[in-house]
Amino acid sequence: MSDSHFYPIGTPGQPWGDAERAQWRARQVRQRSYADEVLQRVEGLRSRFDVEPYGEVVYADERFPLFAIRSRNWQPGLPAVLVTGGVHGYETSGVHGALRFVEEHAARFAGRVNLLVAPCVSPWSYERIQRWNFDAIDPNRSFRADSPAQESAALMRLVAPLRGQFAAHIDLHETTDTDESEYRPAVAARDGKPFEPDTIPDGFYLVDDTGNPQPEFQQALMEAVQRVTHIAPADSQNEILGSPLFAEGVIRYAMEELGLCASVSGARYTSTTEVYPDSPRATPEQCIQAQVAAVCAGLEFVLARA
Template sequence: MNQAHFYPIGTAGQPWGPAELAQWRARQVRQRSYADEVLRRIEHLHERFDVATYGEVAYADEHFPLMAIRSPHWQPDLPTVLVTGGVHGYETSGVHGALCFVEEQAARYAGRVNLLVAPCVSPWGYEHIQRWNFDAIDPNRSFRAGSPAQESAALMRLVAPWRGQFVAHIDLHETTNTDASEFMPVLAARDGKPFESHSIPDGFYLVDDAANPQPAFQRTIIQAVQQVTHIAPADAQGGIIGSPLVAQGVIEYAMQALGLCAGITGARYTSTTEVYPDSARATPAQCIAAQVAAVCAGLEFVVTR
């Protein structure tokens, strides 16, 4: 449904310029600490994993190291899997789900798979509980050559040496009520387009790659996650956020064409998870557990093939 412009920045029908970007930046408030909530946890992983800085995000006088966690005994003959979280920094369970997976489950896969984990791709977005970066760019539409998003460009540089070697990539996300109340309206305002609303799905769902669908992989993840939290049903139109369901809890996007994170590795098996933290039927702990269950299910699928 298209609605008239109502976002408090910009003029209906006109894309933003520098003045509107400055107004938007002035509204952003730091609400939590990347150093305290993410980096401090990563510090405790050095004894068990290879931990390295793969880049830095710098905005004005703010600087954020970008961290990657890798299997300590990398073996070229093992399948290689990438796990990413916090591409949209506000999507909390993606970040903490990735960290919990490393802390609690990754050791189970030693000698079975090479793991590369980037738990918080967008630290400025994490601190400001924001979908975009400081430049009002969505990192998860910016994974392409010449990316304008520092976060996306840095992650692509990280994975480049192994591109073509990845068997799977699981990218951890959330769909929240603020998608409808804030992030979709501001996107329409930024681009000078009408706001097209969609209902927010109540539950977990997955996004498969329309150019490379892997229904058995997605089904395995759904079956594992539904032991932890509920799966989103179809909406009144028979889909989820404007896309038709191709299976229970699964829709498809053209990942590479849209510049999505899950399209960067060339892996055969890719999936974007989406949990719903605002559901009356799920707690924050369940959302994190669902992310961990999704990663573990994806890994079990890969290592048994």
């Protein structure tokens, strides 16, 4: 392990304790407003959708109410689709892609699909443009019983009454340059492990579920997204981030085993989107549009098979 790769908190080879977590937390700076950028837009949807509080994230003296957007006149006979964004708060297009989808596209699916959208699962992290939560925990490795992450536990409580009733769940994410420069070194330091450098794929890709692969669903999303932005190529090992490709831009993770958000719904069709906002070939607007395209394609796929 090169010293140049060691994160500036903690002692090499030793996992963090409370002091190191507090030191890490002190480095996090509020950079944007969840209330102004997310909650105001959610409030603006009340005339067309049911806006449902599903909990609150409380850290020190900060409180963040959590809201989901639900189809008005939910009809039990219709296919249901769950859309989640902002599980990692720093993944901006996931949050704004989910909101944009509801604002501009959800109406055309009214009466055909039951929608449940949680646009910003991790508000503390959204404000700090951070992957982890206040406790230096990755919410997207925490969707399991007795979750240590408030954000993950709240979403699981929201979804639990409907688990198994969803046809699809699309979880909107990004892979950024800071994954390599900040977060992977931080994970290694936190866990007392060596940092192993990797490369960031330039472009959009999808993560399917190893335990429930749905290649046709992934292909439908990919075809829609590639009209908006470019698809990440495989590396020299025909992999993306150490995982083999099963189709262009598609890898697989063990969703439930890893505690990933896409495992919470019990849906037949699941996908985690990964947009690359740092590419010179993509703008922030394209990243949002790519997320919207993936959601719309997922809904059309479900309807074609309903």
